[in-house]
Amino acid sequence: MGYPLVWDLESFFKGGSESEEFAHFVKKIDQTLLQLQGRVELESSIEELETFIHDLQDVMQYAREAGAFVSCxxxxxxxxxxxxxxxxxxxxxxxxxxxxxxxxxxxxxxxxNDQWETLIALDSLKEVKFNLEERKLAADDKLDPEQEKLAASFAIDGYHAWGNLYNQAVGRMQVPFEEDGEVKQLSAGQLQNRLNSSDRPTRERAFDVSEEAWQKEAPLFASTLNHLAGFRLKLYEARGWEDVLKEPLAINRMESSTLDAMWGAINDNKPRFYEFMDRKAKLLGVEKLAMHDVHAPLPTEKDATISYDDACELIIKHFRKFSPKLATFTEGALRDGWVEAEDRSGKRPGGFCTSFAKSKQSRIFMTYDGSMSNVATLAHELGHAYHGHCLKEKQPFAQRYAMNVAETASTLAETIVADALVSEATDKELKLSLLENKVNRALAFFMNIHSRFLFETRFYEARKEKLVSTKELNELMEEAQREAYGNQLSNYSPTFWASKLHFHITGVPFYNFPYTFGYLFSMGIYKRALDAGRSFEDDYIALLEDTASMSVEDLAKKHLDVDITKKEFWQEAIDVVLADVDEFMELTK
Structure with a gap:
């Protein structure tokens, strides 16, 4: 069967951005908010507070629905x-x-104390007890309520506006790129796909053109980034927060000891990956990998592309071996037009999955070009959608899982497909290509993401003192990349801070380490799933259902019986990846 390449948004609101139905929906949210604002100062009894909590959760869902539609x-x-x-x-x-x-x-x-105990003992709030406790504790660590409200109102035109400006500027970028004897005008997303080309001269040209294009726009993006960070730091200062990681760790319900243990285990194992990088350089015929070689496919005589329909069937097939429920969900999502995958100009770069909370559906955005990397992206985003599906009957507060566990379901979905493809491959060249693709994912999480984390922590410390110039941003970025990659590359991407959307997102700070957490956490889950077999399916769903209702340390203890503040768990997860490195090295002797 054929799967639609363009997503269905009409089932939510007909008419796109001109939809009268959507305008009415937004107006209804405004009216509800006005009513709630009128009630909030008056309600004081436990019964009134209970009703307010439910009404607030309900309007959150409506706003999330509207936000998802607009993001699409x-x-x-x-x-x-x-x-x-x-x-x-x-x-x-x-x-x-x-x-x-x-x-x-x-x-x-x-x-x-008596009123609090009465409130959280209510049957209708038991499911969100953790979330209410979390909010109560967080309130003690912030400004007084009126100041927090004022800061939030200023953020519209002072904070979020900088992120919006960045998105608009990137969306307008058209980069000239010579291809097939003609000069084409490519969007940032289309140019990114050229950086993953199997043809090294194409990658080299794409890298050079990309660096030049982003450097040209760098002064503007340096301004947006500096002001975005400046707003955030001023708010932290007012709250009395000195550590720039305080908020991202709290958002991710994660202890600093867990983050330190994770990065510590990764750094301990990086030399094993340097050996892989040297071997890949040899296979590519270069002395050292360049930045644009790290995630490039190996040279092969076989067709390295796969049609979208075949990719969908492949993902469903391998999901079914791991979890029939995941496969059934995926088949329905792909069939019913939940995915926007068409390769066309005018789209923003990257990929994402967004939840339509009231409709209890998701939509996935990407630009599919037939590469195995794109197959991995599709599987990744479908993992996100399944996570949302597992939580869709929970109360809204209990659906709001953090980024780090959000990346767990998605990276696990990627791993299922990647591992199955490697195990089924009978052709040595194909097996090598697939193994290389799997290890590449680890390099992204262990090195690329690490460089982002190093850059961002150092940038924020520098920004506390003064505005950081374009030249200084380039230097900080290259320094972070050299450290994260162990100085193993022949060149680096100084403008990566400008080209990477995640640095400019205002929804959550430090959009980096949660990816690595999610990847390794999923590796630990995957190992246990392999040991348990099909019986692990319901245990996995139970874990996903708890992701918005406890800290990650408690989640790991309850469902995996491990202490993730220690290196042992992370080493066990890394060992899963090192097995792929060993197999790759053996096959390429």
Whole structure:
């Protein structure tokens, strides 16, 4: 059967950004928020507070639905000005919801011990007890409620605006690239796909053109990044927070000892990956890998592309071997137009999965070009969608899982497909290519993501003192890459800070280490799944269902019986990857 390449958004709201139905939906959210704002100061009894908590969760779901729709519109067509305007309106609504949440936290803090115990003992709130406790504790560590509300209102035009400006500027970028005897104007996303080409001269040209294009725009992006970080740091300073990792760790419900143990285990094992990088350089016919070689496919005489329909069938097939429930869900999502995969201009770069909370569906965005890397991306985003599916019947507060566990389901989905393909391959050349692709994923999490983490922590420390120039940003980026890659590459990408969207996202700070956490956490889960066989399916679903209701340390202890503040768990997960390195090295002797 054929799977649609373009997603279905009409089933949510007909007419895209001009939809009258959507305009009515947004207006209804505004009216509900107005009513809640009028009630929040009056309600004081436990019964009234219980009702307010449920009503706040409900309007959150409506706003998430609207936000998901707009994010899809702006991604599929970066020139859709109406969608960009809608994005601003939804951000204002989310700010009002944040203000209402601050008011809720204020009320929770004001409760007596007896009142608090009565509230969290209510049957209708048992599912969100952890989330209410989390909010109550967080409130004690912030500014007073009125100041927090003021900061949130200023963020619309002072903080989020910088992220929006970055997105708009990137969306307008058109980069000239000579290909097939003609000069084409490529979007940032299309140029990124050229960097993954199997043809090294193409990659080299794409890398040079990319660096030149991003350097040209760097002064603008240095300004947006500096002001975005400046806003965040001023807020931290007002709250009395000195550690720039305080907020990202709290958002990810994670202890600093866990983060240190994870990076420590990775650094201990990096030399094993340097051997792999040297072997890959030899296979590519170069002395040292360049930045644009690290994730390039191995040279092969076989067709390295796969059609979209075949990729969908392949993913469903291998998901079914691991989890029939995951496979059935995936088949329905692909069949029903949950994925936007068409390779066309005008789309934003990258890929994502977004949840339509009220409709209990997801939509996946990517640009599919037939590479195995794109197959991995599709499997990854389908993993996100399945995670949301497992939580869709929970109360909204209990659906809000953090980034690090969000990346667990997605990277596990990637691993299922990648591992199955390697085990089934009978042709040596194909097996090598697939193994290399698997190890490449580890390099991305252990080195590329590590370089982002190093850059961002150092940038924020520098930004505390002054505005950081384009030249200094380039130097910080290259220094971080040299350290993260063990100085094993022949060149680096100084402008990566400008080209990587994650540095400019305002929704969450430090959009980097959660990827590595999710990858290795999923490796640990995958090992246990292999040991347990098909019986692990329900255990896996139970783990996903708990991801928004406890810290990651408690989650790991409850479902895996491990202490992730120690290196042992992380080493065990890395060993799964090292087995692939060993097999690759053996096959390429």
């Amino acid at each position: 519109l702006t991604a599929q067509d970066v020139s859709d000005e109406k969608a960009t305007l809608w994005q601003g309106e939804i951000q204002e609504q989310m700010t009002k919801i944040q203000s209402l949440a601050v008011s809720l936290e204020e009320k929770l803090v004001a409760l007596s």
